[in-house]
Amino acid sequence: MDDLRERILDAARQTTSERGWSAVTMAGLGQAVGVSRQSVYNEFGSKDQVATALVTREVSLFLNAVAEQMASGDSPAEALARAADTVFTLAEDNPLVHSMLGAAVGADSPVLPLLTSQSQPVIDAAVTLITGGLTSRFDELPPAPELRIAVETVVRVVLSHIVQPGKSDSADIAFIAQRLLAV
Secondary structure, eight states: OOHHHHHHHHHHHHHHHHOOOOGHHHOHHHHHHHOOOOHHHHHHHHHHHHHHHHHHHHHHHHHHHHHHHHHHSSSSHHHHHHHHHHHOOOOOTOOOHHHHHHTTSSSSOGGGGTTTTOOOHHHHHHHHHHHHHHHHOOOOOOOHHHHHHHHHHHHHHHHHHSSSSSOOHHHHHHHHHHHTTTO
């Protein structure tokens, strides 16, 4: 059944990327993958749960790229800047991100809140991954509670750059991280 779940998410991603979240229907997803609408409901329960699973899967791709970047850089600030730069590039080139953010403006969509007002699970996952990456590589870091606050601040700034596109500069993130991570 995992294969069916992935195929449904692939269909949801494609539909959202091409026509926006409002074009996603359970019947349309079923048709796209060759199963009944009821099979889609059995797999996910609701369209909102499809949205949550889709965002979770996409965030995992971003976090995998962040994990790779945490292994590089000569300082914690540089590692964070490299990770931020990777996230900015992925978001800029990601049709799903563009569609979710563009179509959600003024639309009743369960997708945008998963990156804004309901983004704590995304933030927590990123903070845990980045904090672990930093503590495994660098000795000179603030104590754990302060480190978590500093990393969460950087994650929130990066996320805000994705949600409100504009000038996304990893040098800005390095500057912020340098000050927040000073010991």
